[in-house]
Each structure stands twice: as C-alpha cells, then as structure tokens.
Amino acid sequence: MTGVRPTSPLDRVAGAHDAAVLAVARRGDPVSRADVAQALQVTPQAVSKILGRLMDRGLVAEAGTIVSGPGKPTTLYRIVPSSRRAIGLHLTRSRVHGVVVDLTGEILERRELETGHLQPVPELIATLAAEARELAVVGPGELLGAGLGMPGPVDWTEGVYRGSSEPDPWRGTPIRHLLAEELGLPVLLDHDSRAALVGETWSEPGLLRNTALVLVEDGLGASLCLDGVIVRGAHSHAGEAGHTVVRMGGTPCSCGRFGCAQAEYQAALDDGDAELAAQVLATVVLNLVRLVDVDRVVLGGRTVYAHHARSMEAIRRALTQSLQAEPWIHVEVMLSTRGTDLIAVGAACEVLTHEYGLPQALVGPE
Amino acid sequence: MTGVRPTSPLDRVAGAHDAAVLAVARRGDPVSRADVAQALQVTPQAVSKILGRLMDRGLVAEAGTIVSGPGKPTTLYRIVPSSRRAIGLHLTRSRVHGVVVDLTGEILERRELETGHLQPVPELIATLAAEARELAVVGPGELLGAGLGMPGPVDWTEGVYRGSSEPDPWRGTPIRHLLAEELGLPVLLDHDSRAALVGETWSEPGLLRNTALVLVEDGLGASLCLDGVIVRGAHSHAGEAGHTVVRMGGTPCSCGRFGCAQAEYQAALDDGDAELAAQVLATVVLNLVRLVDVDRVVLGGRTVYAHHARSMEAIRRALTQSLQAEPWIHVEVMLSTRGTDLIAVGAACEVLTHEYGLPQALVGPE
DNA sequence: CAGGATAAGCAAACGCTGTTGCGTTACGTC
DNA sequence: GACGTAACGCAACAGCGTTTGCTTATCCTG
Numbered sequence: 001m002t003g004v005r006p007t008s009p010l011d012r013v014a015g016a017h018d019a020a021v022l023a024v025a026r027r028g029d030p031v032s033r034a035d036v037a038q039a040l041q042v043t044p045q046a047v048s049k050i051l052g053r054l055m056d057r058g059l060v061a062e063a064g065t066i067v068s069g070p071g072k073p074t075t076l077y078r079i080v081p082s083s084r085r086a087i088g089l090h091l092t093r094s095r096v097h098g099v100v101v102d103l104t105g106e107i108l109e110r111r112e113l114e115t116g117h118l119q120p121v122p123e124l125i126a127t128l129a130a131e132a133r134e135l136a137v138v139g140p141g142e143l144l145g146a147g148l149g150m151p152g153p154v155d156w157t158e159g160v161y162r163g164s165s166e167p168d169p170w171r172g173t174p175i176r177h178l179l180a181e182e183l184g185l186p187v188l189l190d191h192d193s194r195a196a197l198v199g200e201t202w203s204e205p206g207l208l209r210n211t212a213l214v215l216v217e218d219g220l221g222a223s224l225c226l227d228g229v230i231v232r233g234a235h236s237h238a239g240e241a242g243h244t245v246v247r248m249g250g251t252p253c254s255c256g257r258f259g260c261a262q263a264e265y266q267a268a269l270d271d272g273d274a275e276l277a278a279q280v281l282a283t284v285v286l287n288l289v290r291l292v293d294v295d296r297v298v299l300g301g302r303t304v305y306a307h308h309a310r311s312m313e314a315i316r317r318a319l320t321q322s323l324q325a326e327p328w329i330h331v332e333v334m335l336s337t338r339g340t341d342l343i344a345v346g347a348a349c350e351v352l353t354h355e356y357g358l359p360q361a362l363v364g365p366e
Numbered sequence: 367m368t369g370v371r372p373t374s375p376l377d378r379v380a381g382a383h384d385a386a387v388l389a390v391a392r393r394g395d396p397v398s399r400a401d402v403a404q405a406l407q408v409t410p411q412a413v414s415k416i417l418g419r420l421m422d423r424g425l426v427a428e429a430g431t432i433v434s435g436p437g438k439p440t441t442l443y444r445i446v447p448s449s450r451r452a453i454g455l456h457l458t459r460s461r462v463h464g465v466v467v468d469l470t471g472e473i474l475e476r477r478e479l480e481t482g483h484l485q486p487v488p489e490l491i492a493t494l495a496a497e498a499r500e501l502a503v504v505g506p507g508e509l510l511g512a513g514l515g516m517p518g519p520v521d522w523t524e525g526v527y528r529g530s531s532e533p534d535p536w537r538g539t540p541i542r543h544l545l546a547e548e549l550g551l552p553v554l555l556d557h558d559s560r561a562a563l564v565g566e567t568w569s570e571p572g573l574l575r576n577t578a579l580v581l582v583e584d585g586l587g588a589s590l591c592l593d594g595v596i597v598r599g600a601h602s603h604a605g606e607a608g609h610t611v612v613r614m615g616g617t618p619c620s621c622g623r624f625g626c627a628q629a630e631y632q633a634a635l636d637d638g639d640a641e642l643a644a645q646v647l648a649t650v651v652l653n654l655v656r657l658v659d660v661d662r663v664v665l666g667g668r669t670v671y672a673h674h675a676r677s678m679e680a681i682r683r684a685l686t687q688s689l690q691a692e693p694w695i696h697v698e699v700m701l702s703t704r705g706t707d708l709i710a711v712g713a714a715c716e717v718l719t720h721e722y723g724l725p726q727a728l729v730g731p732e
Numbered sequence: 733c734a735g736g737a738t739a740a741g742c743a744a745a746c747g748c749t750g751t752t753g754c755g756t757t758a759c760g761t762c
Numbered sequence: 763g764a765c766g767t768a769a770c771g772c773a774a775c776a777g778c779g780t781t782t783g784c785t786t787a788t789c790c791t792g
C-alpha cells in the first residue's frame with residue numbers, strides 16, 4: 001500500500017465543490033445555479049459542471065423552473081433524498097436503538113431493542129448486525145454503510161471502544177472492524193455526543209459553525225463543532241465534558257477526581273435539587289462559551305428531556321447575566337429536534353458525512 | 367467589491383502546497399525533493415514545480431547535494447530565513463514589547479518600552495507606530511507587516527479591541543485599522559494567548575496539531591490548536607480560560623461569577639499558597655484534556671516563570687494520576703522556549719502565518 | 733403580432749494544476 | 763571505460779474552474 005495516491009489534488013477540488021453544493025441543496029428548498037455560484041464563490045458555468053456530475057450520480061435532480069421577470073426562466077435543482085441510505089445504531093449498556101435515514105438524514109425506519117444485560121462481545125456484534133440487517137431492507141437508494149454511536153471513550157480513528165477503568169467486557173474491542181466484517185458494509189464508530197453533533201450539523205448545514213452539543217444520557221458529554229469541524233482530539237477522546245471539574249474538592253467522581261460536572265449533576269438530581277443540577281449544566285455551557293466561543297448550544301439526551309424547560313431557562317439566565325457587558329455576543333440555546341433518535345440518527349449521518357461531507361483539508365498529510 | 371473572486375480554486379491548490387512545503391522546510395534541516403513528495407503525498411515532479419515557484423519568490427534556495435550510493439546525488443533545499451520579515455508587538459497596560467523576526471520566526475531585534483500609564487488611544491497608536499518603525503529598519507528581507515497581541519477580548523476578524531466591562535479608554539477601538547493606516551503596513555490584531563500559540567505552531571510545524579497553550583500574565587488564558595487550526599470562535603473570543611469556573615460558589619471574580627480559574631489562581635497566590643495555585647492550573651489543563659483531548663500543553667507568560675517548576679510538576683502529577691486507567695493517552699507538558707518574547711514573537715508569526723501558512727479551507731464561504 | 737431587451741444556460745477554448753512517460757545527468761561499481 | 767542506478771528535467775496529458783461567445787426562453791414595447 002506504499003505510495004498509493006487514490007485522489008489527485010484536482011479530484012479534491014471537485015470533491016470539495018460537490019460536497020459544498022450538496023450541503024447547500026440539503027437545506028431543503030430547491031436552489032438555482034446562481035444561488036450556488038454565490039454560495040461557493042465560483043462561476044455559474046462551474047456550477048453547471050458540478051451539478052452535472054451530481055446528477056450523473058443521481059444525488060441531485062432538476063426541480064422545475066421559475067420565472068422572475070424577463071429572460072429565460074431559472075432552472076431549479078433539488079437533492080434526491082431517496083438516492084442514498086445509511087444505517088445508524090445507538091448502543092448503550094441496556095439498549096440498541098437503530099434507524100435508517102435517507103440522504104438528508106430523515107428517518108425511514110426505527111427499531112428499538114432492550115438487551116437488558118451487558119452482552120459479551122460476540123453476542124453484542126451479532127445483535128448489532130441483526131438490527132442492522134433488519135434496517136437494511138427498508139427503503140430505496142444505495143446503502144452506504146452503518147454508523148455506531150456509544151458512550152465512553154471511543155477511538156474514532158481506530159474504531160475501537162477504549163472503555164473506562166472499571167471492569168468492562170467491551171474494553172479494547174475493535175467494534176468497527178468486527179461489525180464491518182460481519183455486515184460486509186463500511187462501519188464508523190464514534191462517541192455518542194460527537195455522533196449526535198454530526199447529525200445536527202448534517203441537518204443544518206452551514207448554521208452550526210461554532211456549536212456545542214450537550215448530551216445528558218447516563219453520563220454527561222459535550223462535543224464541539226468549531227469552524228465547521230467536529231472536534232475529536234489527538235486520541236479522539238474529545239467530548240468528555242462530564243469529567244470536567246466545576247467544583248474543585250466537590251463530589252467524588254467515578255473517575256477518581258472531585259467535583260466533575262457529571263458527579264455534581266448527578267448528586268444534585270439525587271438530592272432532588274433540579275435547580276442546582278440545571279446550574280451545573282449552565283456552568284458547563286458558560287465555560288464552553290468562554291473557552292472556545294461557541295454561539296450555539298444544542299441540548300439533547302434522554303435525561304435532559306425530563307428537565308429541559310428548567311435546564312434551558314437556567315442556561316439562558318446564566319448566559320444573559322454573564323454576557324451583559326458584552327452585548328455583541330449572542331448565544332443561541334436550543335433543544336435538539338431529534339428526541340430520543342438523536343444519537344442513532346447522528347451515527348447514520350457519520351456515514352453520510354464521511355461520504356458526502358466537506359473534506360477537512362486540501363493537501364495530504366502535514 | 368461585489369463578486370470579486372481574487373483566487374481561483376487552482377491557485378488555492380498551488381498556494382496550499384507552497385505553504386505545506388514551506389512548513390516542511392521550516393523544520394530546519396535541508397530537505398530533498400523525495401522527502402517533500404512523501405510528506406505532501408504528491409509526485410516528485412510536482413515538488414520540482416512547487417520548489418521552482420518558491421525559489422522564484424526567493425523563499426527557498428538550493429543547499430548543496432548529498433550522495434547516498436550510486437546514482438545522481440540528491441539535491442537539497444532549505445528555507446531562506448532572511449527573505450522575509452515581520453514585526454510583532456506585545457501590548458499590555460504598562461508596557462510595549464516589540465520584535466522583528468525572520469521567516470522562520472527567529473528574533474532579529476528586540477525592544478522594550480515601559481509606558482507606565484494607560485495612554486489615550488491617539489497616543490497609544492503613536493507609541494505602537496514609533497516602536498514598529500524602529501524595528502522596521504532592522505535586517506534584510508521584505509517586511510510583510512506587523513502583528514499585535516494584547517490581553518482581553520479581542521476581535522481578530524474585525525481587528526477591534528472589545529474590552530472588558532470596567533471603564534476602559536481602549537474599549538471598542540479599531541486598533542488594527544488605525545495602526546495599519548499609520549504604518550502603511552498590513553496589521554493583524556489578536557488575543558495574547560492565541561498569538562502566543564500561533565508563534566509556537568509556526569516554530570514547530572506539524573508537531574503541535576492538538577495543543578493547548580496556557581498563558582499566565584496578569585490574567586490567565588488558554589488558547590487551543592485543534593487539528594492544526596487555531597481556535598478563535600464565533601466572535602473570536604476564544605481563549606478566556608481564566609473565566610472558566612473551576613469551583614462553583616468560590617472566589618468572586620471581576621467578571622461577576624464565582625470560582626473562575628483566574629480568581630482562584632490569584633487568590634491562592636495572594637494567600638501564599640503556590641501549591642494550590644498550581645493545582646488550579648492543573649485543573650484547567652486536565653479539563654482541557656477531557657474536553658478537547660489535546661496531547662500537548664505549552665506553558666508560558668511572565669507570571670508562570672516564577673512558579674514554573676512547581677506548576678509543571680503539579681500538572682504532570684495531576685495528569686498521570688487521572689490518566690492512569692488510560693495508558694494509551696500521553697500528554698506532553700512543556701514550557702515555552704520563547705521566554706518573555708513569547709507573545710511578541712507570536713504576534714509577528716500571525717503575519718507570517720497569514721501570508722505563508724496553510725490555508726484553512728479549499729472552497730469559499732459555506 | 734412582430735421586434736427588442738433581458739436573463740439563463742450551453743459549448744468550446746483557455747490557463748492552470750499535478751501526473752505520466754521518457755530521456756538526461758551524475759554518481760558508484762565492475 | 764562500460765554498465766547499473768538514482769535523481770532530475772522536459773514535454774505531453776487529464777481535469778479543474780474560467781472566459782468568451784452564442785443560443786434559448788421569457789417579458790416588455792410599439
């Protein structure tokens with residue numbers, strides 16, 4: 001495999017433009033050649049070529065014309081949602097939640113399975129594969145692959161579940177490889193909060209350029225999208241905001257430290273102090289705003305729904321209070337629209353992003 | 367200015383490759399055509415063309431040959447440090463520190479000026495311009511521009527000092543514009559901790575892909591480089607780690623919140639508890655590791671030098687203790703080699719990076 | 733109901749990128 | 763001095779977006 005150079009730099013130019021046009025088209029409304037040219041900063045003529053390529057691949061189709069004054073009517077183009085599909089799986093210790101989505105990230109079918117107990121690895125892979133196979137038969141369009149989102153330290157690059165310190169039967173398992181082999185499909189493995197954010201950015205292209213997604217499931221996570229790029233970090237462990245200390249010397253946490261956000265949040269809930277729990281969340285969010293200057297915060301996860309009105313209120317209040325001296329800063333706080341499908345959909349969108357998302361860099365390594 | 371498209375996508379390909387070759391060359395040792403081809407994943411022939419372009423611009427020169435067995439000897443190339451220069455200024459409330467650096471970021475000349483008091487804006491601009499002009503005459507090479515690093519909220523995009531909540535004569539000043547006008551040179555304005563990190567990444571190309579720089583001057587800041595990109599955020603306010611809460615309900619901070627890292631750090635120092643201060647720093651660092659998974663931490667800033675042995679020890683201890691369950695994670699903690707020139711050099715490197723650094727994205731807006 | 737103005741889109745030629753194929757150069761070895 | 767080897771240069775090439783000029787389709791005017 002030495003010296004393999006699968007794509008030339010010119011392919012990368014075309015590929016990046018293809019992805020960019022797809023991102024514009026994904027916003028929903030049909031677009032004109034001129035719209036795209038404006039958005040990509042290229043000539044209308046170039047857009048014709050790009051759209052031609054995408055139409056050849058069946059990703060885009062013409063969508064009628066509109067007349068707007070004199071001159072030839074504008075041709076409109078739209079994305080073809082049914083041209084591609086991806087499977088998304090959300091794995092927790094007691095449940096497997098699966099979806100198939102189309103090219104725009106809309107759900108075609110949903111499945112939920114209670115496993116009840118922690119399955120050993122071979123059984124786990126079999127369960128995941130069975131779920132995926134059930135979902136694979138739904139809907140038209142080319143099936144691109146499957147994404148899997150799960151909590152805990154997960155290595156996206158290697159596709160390995162690293163696991164926590166406590167005894168853990170899944171620790172160190174190369175889940176991506178095993179499942180890909182079993183399914184005969186490309187598989188991507190990612191941390192649940194990052195998968196969720198990938199899903200949100202896929203659905204709202206261009207909007208969430210500097211966004212934090214705070215996920216409250218069994219644990220507490222927060223993933224970041226900065227300048228349009230999902231942050232994964234050096235060992236692809238980014239997102240463990242739950243193990244960020246917000247009260248030095250506070251509640252002991254399972255990780256061995258004291259005053260982790262996750263421990264404080266859980267302790268507050270156990271005390272029945274939902275207000276304090278919301279304040280912990282607000283602190284985490286405000287810390288993110290100060291540290292990396294996000295202007296959008298998305299809340300999601302099973303646990304957060306029970307308290308979401310209070311949580312959002314607390315976060316908004318903390319933000320306006322702390323930012324009153326900086327009126328030019330506005331931070332939008334919103335609840336994910338995906339509900340409990342958030343992570344499964346996100347995992348599916350990992351595949352879509354991998355295939356049709358904007359490439360990160362132009363030049364190769366370095 | 368509507369519809370201006372100064373660079374075509376092909377220019378951007380060439381530009382990105384030029385920058386990448388320059389980054390490789392900046393590492394110091396002369397490089398061969400084959401080395402570069404390997405690093406950039408392009409053909410040796412393409413490297414010849416790229417090097418040709420760079421040699422035409424005087425940025426690179428041949429540096430002899432080496433024989434390694436039979437065949438034609440390998441031609442070596444090296445960067446020409448003296449071909450370009452940039453000015454860097456570090457502004458604080460009581461001091462202006464300035465440098466001129468060459469293309470590799472090495473200092474050609476250094477100046478230090480105590481202003482003693484907070485100058486009104488016109489006087490400030492005059493002082494900065496005078497310093498810059500003194501530095502501008504030193505050394506050969508084309509002068510590219512000047513960079514200015516300063517504490518507090520700074521808008522890199524607009525070139526405006528936003529200022530804090532307290533009465534501040536500089537608040538809202540478009541410093542970049544004013545200084546550029548006065549000097550007749552391009553000027554870049556950035557937050558001190560981000561400027562410092564730009565400097566570090568310029569000096570160590572490729573090494574600091576996921577790095578946090580913790581800067582302890584009058585305040586406390588931490589800037590991030592993730593996947594090789596400096597994080598500036600939605601309003602380019604990223605880096606205010608000092609106003610990140612590490613002890614909810616703790617020491618009141620000037621920003622109105624309680625338990626900000628900066629307030630806790632200062633309170634510990636005021637109590638003469640250097641150990642606790644170091645622990646606050648360690649907490650900030652560990653939070654960064656958990657949140658964005660950096661694998662390198664650079665310490666810098668005037669204040670940190672007084673306690674750097676203890677600080678680094680505390681940080682290293684906290685890291686090994688917290689990460690013992692995850693042996694695959696290694697976080698390198700180091701002290702900046704730039705000493706008190708850190709920010710001034712960084713500000714100069716902002717200009718170098720702007721001109722010859724790797725571009726962020728291939729396609730235009732979106 | 734023609735004719736002109738206007739706007740969108742197509743086709744071909746162009747400039748530029750990196751790539752490919754092949755010949756040249758300079759070295760060590762026999 | 764002939765030969766093999768490795769680095770390199772030249773020329774032709776493919777593919778990207780750009781430019782230019784023409785065609786098409788609509789509205790507006792007389």
